[in-house]
Amino acid sequence: MKTLLAHHELAGPVDTLEAQRASRVDKLADKSLGTLVKALFESYAVVDDCERDLLPEGKTPTDRVAMAFSQRMVMAPERLAQARAAVEDLVAMRNQLVHHLIDRFDLWSDDGCAAAARHLEACYERIDQHFGELAGWARSMDEARALMASFTQSDAFRELVVNGIAPDGSFEWPVSGIVGVLRKAEQHLSEGGWTRLDRAREWMASTHPEQTPQKYGCRAWPQVLSESRQFDLEYRVGEDGRKLAWYRARALRSVRGARTERGGRGDKVAKGQP
Known part of the structure; x- marks a missing residue:
């Protein structure tokens, strides 16, 4: 149970995650079984649609890369109530064995x-049953972690982290790779707060050739x-009389609500407005 609680959820700047994990292991080391059960059913074994904001705005540093991951056992309300009652029954039985066995029987x-002896054998059967269920939860978490580790080695994960493109093809403009390199080009080439797009395109073609409008469902840079x-x-x-495009970055705003689905011209905003 301590292993489940120590490893199922982490969030924050990436350079702090390992320290967070170690700190959580230390904090759980001396917790009572009752406290562990309460925590288990508050954050790991939950009903569907039980979402928590692990990177709340205003509390998450914006000058460092931050990430969050969470593994949960989702159950229907009735099944969750049964599981909780069974585990709490296990805690009560453990307390009875530790504190009252000698008082209950004439040894x-x-x-x-x-x-x-008969009572202990019956208790062992119940403990073995509950242990098997909890061990199954732990195995499920290990399998999920293995799948996640495999995903982090994939091209899809690189697209997500570097370019902000999710496996389903959707992305959020503020954190997309192409917006990032446009801002970098601006830092190098800005003239009086504005940047010539043709010069920025040349700079990006030499430094970030993988960033193209087509990757994000656009036909040309002005569309981006x-x-x-x-x-x-x-x-x-x-x-020389030619019409030249100039751009400048707007103030950074919240990422929330700016998810877009790729599909060329006519892309739609899937939810909200950036």
Whole structure:
């Protein structure tokens, strides 16, 4: 149970996650069985749609990479109530064995010892049953962690982390790779707060050639600037009479609600507005 609680959930800046895990192991080391059971059914064994914001706005540093992962055992309310009652019954039985076994049976007589032995055998059967169920939960968590480890080695995970593109193809413009390199180009090439798009394109082609409008369902760079809603875009007439695109980044805003589905022209915002 301590293993389940120590490893099923972590969140925060990536450079603190291992320290968090070690700290949680230490904090759980001396907790009573009753306290562990309460924590188990508050965060691990839960009903469906029991979501917690592990990276709340205002409390999560924005100057470092942060991530969160959570593994849970989701059950229907009736099944969860049964599981909780069974585990709490196990705690009560453990307390009775530790604190009241000698008071309950006359261990100075043969009959009392025989009765105590029968009681212990019955308790063992119940303990073995509950242990098997909890061990199954632990195996499920280990299997999920193994699948997650495999996913982190995949191209899909790299697309998610580097480019902000989820396995289903959706992405959030503010944290997308292409918006990130547009901001980097601006840092190198800005003139009076604005950046010429053609110069930015040349810089990005040489430093981040994998970042293209087509990767994000757009036909051209001006479409990226417009649909991402992360930049201001204007056109100016150059010295040679050509119309040139200039852009500047808007202030960073919340990522929430800016998820987009790829699909070329006519992409739709899946929820909310950025």
